[in-house]
Amino acid sequence: MTGNSTHRVVIVGGGFGGLMAAQKLAGSGLDITLIDRRNHHLFQPLLYQVATAALTTSDIAWPIRSLVRGKNDIKTLLGSVAGVDKEARQVILEDGARVPYDSLILATGARHAYFGHDEWEPNAPGLKTLEDATAIRRRLLLAFEQAEREPDEARRKALLTFVIIGAGPTGVELAGTIVELAEASLRGEFRNIRPEEARVVLIEAADRVLLNFVPELSAYALEALRKLGVEVELGHAVTEIDPSGVVYGGKRLETKTVIWAAGVQASPAAKWLGVESDRAGRVKVNPDLTVPGYPDIFVIGDTALALRADGRPVPGVGDAAKQGGKHAAATIKARVAGETPPTFVYKHAGDLATIGKRAAVIDFGWLKLKGFLAWWVWGVAHIYFLIGVKNRLFVSITWLLQLLSGRRSARLITQGDASGRWEHRP
């Protein structure tokens, strides 16, 4: 917003990509503005642990402005973007304010998508924000509470049936953790129901779980899920979701709790820019992550469709967003310095997913791991990626106590109707 000649970079989104870009640009003599509609950076890979009452919200979220505290060339703004004026080079906020830029980085992520069935959302919430996580936690815990008070057996069974749609990492991790919530954490605390008898059903349209892994690890994960007690239904697309159940493969399953982990839709960055997007709403970007025709605009992370040299898309994972942020920052710095910008080459670090607290699958390409050792590697890696000593310490202790006792510390039903009614439901 200053009128001087310093090159102004505006970054929209304080997730993995945007935050990385801001950190890499800091100290380069540029005028950096980081805009997010949330005040916090979120470590999404552990969001399912908040949804299942294992971790608390502040374990995996940090105020963005505290993360760039010492970097005086970064200005953090809480605001929602409504559009981009590409000609005037201004980001337009919802309240009408305009933030001018010389370079723009859009790193606004994705939300869950219902493939044309938006009417399913109230009955099958997805998991992308802290509020999503506490809402799912409320539903899970309320289902057990209501089952305890339900005299009708069929309705009690429906309350104790939990359906997860989509067997990617989030779906697999949720399914495993819900079984453990019921079996280890809630066992022995109810008088009319046995929480360990809860059914957890994981429905996947493809013919295997964890499609992004090699088939061998998918097979192991399937076996580990079934051993935990998860009912895995492969090769069935869900065709109906209503307040009392789901239909898949022609079968109806009565359930009061459905979680959606089956697909994502990019943020409306393509609409703000008025440019081409794919079916998932992702902006089709050049190999250097800029928007065709607008070399001053970068789109990175889940909201971009970037193709690798072999034609495969860069995957929608946190590490790809970070690499994108790093690349955009380096390109802007090189341009300002009059140097040749680097070429973007995405390096896939690997895929990780846990199945409960005893097993995981890891595919680093050069190294494939499964089982309890993989679970430890996963745990250590995730603690490493958390920010700050305190969060690492608290999450480590929490996981250790859970491993030993099965108890969960964040089993709070909040923001819901205290009478036990479903929010959003008739």
Add this chain to the structure above:
Amino acid sequence: MTGNSTHRVVIVGGGFGGLMAAQKLAGSGLDITLIDRRNHHLFQPLLYQVATAALTTSDIAWPIRSLVRGKNDIKTLLGSVAGVDKEARQVILEDGARVPYDSLILATGARHAYFGHDEWEPNAPGLKTLEDATAIRRRLLLAFEQAEREPDEARRKALLTFVIIGAGPTGVELAGTIVELAEASLRGEFRNIRPEEARVVLIEAADRVLLNFVPELSAYALEALRKLGVEVELGHAVTEIDPSGVVYGGKRLETKTVIWAAGVQASPAAKWLGVESDRAGRVKVNPDLTVPGYPDIFVIGDTALALRADGRPVPGVGDAAKQGGKHAAATIKARVAGETPPTFVYKHAGDLATIGKRAAVIDFGWLKLKGFLAWWVWGVAHIYFLIGVKNRLFVSITWLLQLLSGRRSARLITQGDASGRWEHRP
């Protein structure tokens, strides 16, 4: 709900009083049902620390059913009470379910009250539940975010003015902590404002703060507050609260954030019972905490008006509720055993309040403390009263880190409008 001849005790409310009653009754061969509309017990004395982003929700709240996990004679129900059928001896829940009792303990607490000005609530929220705390946290943090983006100086000043109404322990603790939030935690993180210039105004109708303490400690607390930078306005009742300010003593103060800590109203237990209550809605109980004419119904804690031998009321503090719960449990056990019930004699343990993180006042009657030593005693006492090793450890570490660095770990704006608009406000 069983039809056998075991004496059935129903306890409504899982706060300090109800939980104590349940724990004392457990193992006595009775059939105990504990009903709460929340699934968690809350350590209310530290709620102001959640509201000011120092602690996170799960630090001070525990699932009620996990607290009575091993006690198989206690059944925990999540439900809202709608009434009591005194003749049929049944508690009526909101969904129409009826829970029969032989003895009933109502321990349903209090909410904040606006002395006939309920229209003030949207502009001056109170602090009694976890949701209240996260809502106040959101308002406090949003005010700084909005001030950072506000070009108009007068409006920026109003955004950076925080008003607390009522200088009891909650009001005093909030005022001191908000100053520290601004001065120690947010300092250096903004570019357009200086958070440490925020004004914190504490308004009290009486002529001193902390009325429940001896005047000497009130005077010390006043001095400590002023030293911290809190503007204390004594002897002024607030006469108007609207979305843009408050009026007290004929003066208008422009502010966007008002917190109400000036009065409470008992839960509607008197209405459920159809019995006499005082102006604050408290049920006037016999010296043994039973309801006149209904020796099988006890009302304890903040929702009861119990008089001590000298005619002074038992105060509305957590320890009084615990003593009430203990007494009701002992009385029921004695009656079932055919023994003489004990007499209730309230013993006042003392009063504690902190002023920021460097000072506190403590009045144990036989011992009066103030200053940094009192703050340590307060801290140790509160950690002792938390439940579980993990919570004690986490709160200790959090406080220690805050004492050293001033940083706060739970600075999350959640459940609010991401665009930065006020919820509840036009």
